[in-house]
Amino acid sequence: xxxxxxxxxxxxxxxxxxxxxxxxxxxxxxxxxxxxxxxxxxxxxxxxxxxxxxxxxxxxxxxxxxxxxxxxxxxxxxxxxxxxxxxxxxxxxxxxxxxxxxxxxxxxxxxx
Amino acid sequence: xxxxxxxxxxxxxxxxxxxxxxxxxxxxxxxxxxxxxxxxxxxxxxxxxxxxxxxxxxxxxxxxxxxxxxxxxxxxxxxxxxxxxxxxxxxxxxxxxxxxxxxxxxxxxxxxxxxxxxxxxxxxxxxxxxxxxxxxxxxxxxxxxxxxxxxxxxxxxxxxxxxxxxxxxxxxxxxxxxxxxxxxxxxxxxxxxxxxxxxxxxxxxxxxxxxxxxxxxxxxxxxxxx
Numbered sequence: 001x002x003x004x005x006x007x008x009x010x011x012x013x014x015x016x017x018x019x020x021x022x023x024x025x026x027x028x029x030x031x032x033x034x035x036x037x038x039x040x041x042x043x044x045x046x047x048x049x050x051x052x053x054x055x056x057x058x059x060x061x062x063x064x065x066x067x068x069x070x071x072x073x074x075x076x077x078x079x080x081x082x083x084x085x086x087x088x089x090x091x092x093x094x095x096x097x098x099x100x101x102x103x104x105x106x107x108x109x110x111x112x
Numbered sequence: 113x114x115x116x117x118x119x120x121x122x123x124x125x126x127x128x129x130x131x132x133x134x135x136x137x138x139x140x141x142x143x144x145x146x147x148x149x150x151x152x153x154x155x156x157x158x159x160x161x162x163x164x165x166x167x168x169x170x171x172x173x174x175x176x177x178x179x180x181x182x183x184x185x186x187x188x189x190x191x192x193x194x195x196x197x198x199x200x201x202x203x204x205x206x207x208x209x210x211x212x213x214x215x216x217x218x219x220x221x222x223x224x225x226x227x228x229x230x231x232x233x234x235x236x237x238x239x240x241x242x243x244x245x246x247x248x249x250x251x252x253x254x255x256x257x258x259x260x261x262x263x264x265x266x267x268x269x270x271x272x273x274x275x276x277x278x279x280x281x282x283x284x285x286x287x288x289x290x291x292x293x294x295x296x297x298x299x300x301x302x303x304x305x306x307x308x309x310x311x312x313x314x315x316x317x318x319x320x321x322x323x324x325x326x327x328x329x330x331x332x333x334x335x336x337x338x
Contacts, residue, residue: 040314062316067254068151068276069316071247075239076314087249087260 030081030105037076038098041069054099061096070095083108113165118207120180120200123191130178130185132208135164137173141336144210144227145176146201146219149240150278151247152313153182156216158320159312163214166329172336175208177201179222190272190279194237194287197222214332217313220293229299230332233311237291241268244275251276302331 039049042064059065065073074085083105094104113135120130145164148156164174179197181189202224205213213229215222220234245264252259267273268285280288293301304311309324 037314040310041316043310043315043317043319064316066316067251068243068247070250071243071276072314072316074246075243090250090253 026109027106030109031102033080034077034098034102034105037073037080040076041065041073052098054097054102056098058097058101059095060092077105081105081109113161116175118177118204120177120185120187121196121203122180122187123193123196127203128180128185128187130180130187131183132178132204133161133164133176134208135168135174137168137171141172141211142209143167143172143174143212143214143332144201144205144208145174146213146215146223147176147179147182148216148313149179149218149221150244151276152217152235152240155313155315155318158318159325160216162320162322162325163328166326167333170329170333172329172333174214175204175210177204177208188279190281190284193281193283194222194291195283198224212336214328215293220299221288221291223294223296223299225294225296227298229294229296230302230335231293231299232302232307232328233304233313234293234301236293237288241265241285241288244278244280247276248273300335302328306331 035049035052038044038052039046042062059070074090077083078085085108089104089108094100113133116132116134117129118132119127122128145160147153147160160176164176167174177200178185179192180187180200181192201222204210205224205227210227213223213227215229215231215234217233217235218237218240220231221237223229223231245261245268248264249259249261264273264275268275268280268282269289270282272279272281272285274280307324307327309321312319312321312324
């Protein structure tokens, strides 16, 4: 979504559309990177990772996702996405579902 | 595969017997394996032994020592430091009469200088600490306690701290924060991108990957001219 006010000007609309496309592309890239990290940690293949949707349960739903695995997940996110995750960022909602994690990563990237 | 012993220097002085997992050969080259450290040691154990087996099938002998305080060792881990482990690695080279070294992940932090070596996906001590401190924060939170990364870092540096079940002494903690893989002209780094499959050290449950361990063995064997 663009934060630019709509002006009705054609060139401005075109610029916004292109910004939206860029955002869609980066969202798709983020989705791919995040799923790749989760696949590395859970030992699942790309098809299984791709089948994850916003409601797919993570921490608290998968017994193998213990504190060390969560630590690996967050540290890999930092390294592969170029973000810094603070202690206070780590809370239940962000880790509970894939959608929560994706939204968190996206907000971090926009704020970065 | 044989279980031998080697004479490891103890942190408090003297020596102790530690296990040496061996795929023996009758001639050189003889490869000393340096295992991944802490939590990654468990996750990479099977991969490491499978790589040794694959090397053995190509006629290359290899030896995997238990670092003091790790695996079957009875030495208290909290007393060990990177310096004592570096000394231990040198002794293991001597005991195993090793001509070459293959270090896995954090094993590269304690590799002895002066030997032709391969480092598989070497990692800095800083990154190991970062992961373990974060695991400590998440584990504390699960247990209903609130502790910050900063508090764990300070405790680690001053008095040592137990992270993800591993008691890390203060000296070890401070050394780890600064430690980088050995920088030596005789070392060759093997990146994860050269190995098929996904990195096993990230795996929540220890796993194996025959194709990956085979490829690591192939790269090392090719380097040895075998």
